[in-house]
Amino acid sequence: MNKYMTATALVALFVSGLSVSVDAKVKYTTFDPKGSIGTIAFGINNGDVIVGSYYDSNNVEHGYVRTADGKITAFDPPKSGATFAYCINNKGTIAGSYGTGSDKGHGFVRAVGGTITSFDAPGAIGTSGNSINDKGVVAGGYQDDNYVGHGFVRTADGTITEFDPTGAIETVVDGINNKGEVAGSYEDGVHFLEHGFVRAADGTITTFDPQGSTGTVTYAINDRGTVTGYYGESVSGPIHGFVRTADGTIATFDAPESIFTVPRSINSKGAIAGYYEYYLANGNVAISCFVRHPDGTITTFAPPPGTETSSVAYGINRNGIITGQYVGDDGTSQGYLRIP
Numbered sequence: 001m002n003k004y005m006t007a008t009a010l011v012a013l014f015v016s017g018l019s020v021s022v023d024a025k026v027k028y029t030t031f032d033p034k035g036s037i038g039t040i041a042f043g044i045n046n047g048d049v050i051v052g053s054y055y056d057s058n059n060v061e062h063g064y065v066r067t068a069d070g071k072i073t074a075f076d077p078p079k080s081g082a083t084f085a086y087c088i089n090n091k092g093t094i095a096g097s098y099g100t101g102s103d104k105g106h107g108f109v110r111a112v113g114g115t116i117t118s119f120d121a122p123g124a125i126g127t128s129g130n131s132i133n134d135k136g137v138v139a140g141g142y143q144d145d146n147y148v149g150h151g152f153v154r155t156a157d158g159t160i161t162e163f164d165p166t167g168a169i170e171t172v173v174d175g176i177n178n179k180g181e182v183a184g185s186y187e188d189g190v191h192f193l194e195h196g197f198v199r200a201a202d203g204t205i206t207t208f209d210p211q212g213s214t215g216t217v218t219y220a221i222n223d224r225g226t227v228t229g230y231y232g233e234s235v236s237g238p239i240h241g242f243v244r245t246a247d248g249t250i251a252t253f254d255a256p257e258s259i260f261t262v263p264r265s266i267n268s269k270g271a272i273a274g275y276y277e278y279y280l281a282n283g284n285v286a287i288s289c290f291v292r293h294p295d296g297t298i299t300t301f302a303p304p305p306g307t308e309t310s311s312v313a314y315g316i317n318r319n320g321i322i323t324g325q326y327v328g329d330d331g332t333s334q335g336y337l338r339i340p
Helices: 007-016
Strands: 019-021 027-031 038-044 050-055 061-066 072-075 082-088 094-099 105-110 116-119 126-132 138-143 149-154 160-163 168-176 182-188 194-199 205-208 215-221 227-232 239-244 250-253 260-266 272-279 285-292 298-301 311-316 322-327 333-339
Touching: 050 094, 050 322, 050 333, 061 094, 082 126, 094 138, 105 138, 138 168, 138 182, 149 182, 182 227, 194 227, 227 260, 239 272, 272 322, 285 322
Parallel strands: 038 082, 038 311, 038 333, 061 082, 105 126, 126 168, 149 168, 168 215, 194 215, 215 260, 239 260, 260 311, 285 311
Antiparallel strands: 019 027, 027 333, 038 050, 038 322, 050 061, 050 082, 061 072, 082 094, 094 105, 094 126, 105 116, 126 138, 138 149, 149 160, 168 182, 182 194, 182 215, 194 205, 215 227, 227 239, 239 250, 260 272, 272 285, 272 311, 285 298, 311 322, 322 333
């Protein structure tokens, strides 16, 4: 157990949902859906509503939504055998994917009232809604019957447009903003390397890489058109974070002592949340969280204190509130909120 709290106090924290104050400014709230043996918090909107997935005692995945007052509602699309709720917009609409026990996976949109609409990209054997904007436009990816990945955008009326950057043999899409700009990555068919791209609302695609990159992966884009993700300089070398502004300027960064920096989300102010890997004194690899502030400074953290070796950050909203997961002493994961 860590020096900040006893095991009894930690269990009480999970049950009550009380906040832990790390210092005078930062508080952590931990949570789990009822019956969870492993909780993941993927996204948070500007109303502090969290969305994610959890495993039950049979190791079956379900979706959930947690409101700002702490109420958690679990849900699954009909016939789902595994639900992954990846994103939520500021109106409370959720998107993600689910499986039915066969090889085929489906995308879904869940309205605020709980109505779930499933969808598939044309010809897809697997579809996933990975990001949703305030207009209800979903961006994501699908696999065709050759197991090749492609990108798509789905408008609120259900119209799906598929796309790939020129020369792509595999496309992954993870972000969309309120302008309809999409961020993702693709593998080329010449050097078989990954590159970043931004797709404008009119369909124009701009590709990019940080200087010296041998593989670029993008995760998120904000309404200013700023993109974040990571890249590598060699096959076995360290992995760095990057931020790319709308004019194409790229800045790279690393969390302190990091061997693998992974930015996962960016808010409207340009603050980035993510996680990083680093070596412990015994040579083992640990995982902890960071927030990169708009001025470029980086703050590392672990939720709650003492879980520095096994925590990740996935989502950040305009108020700088971060959500993600950490692994407790019992080996199971819990969701958390970091409130600055």
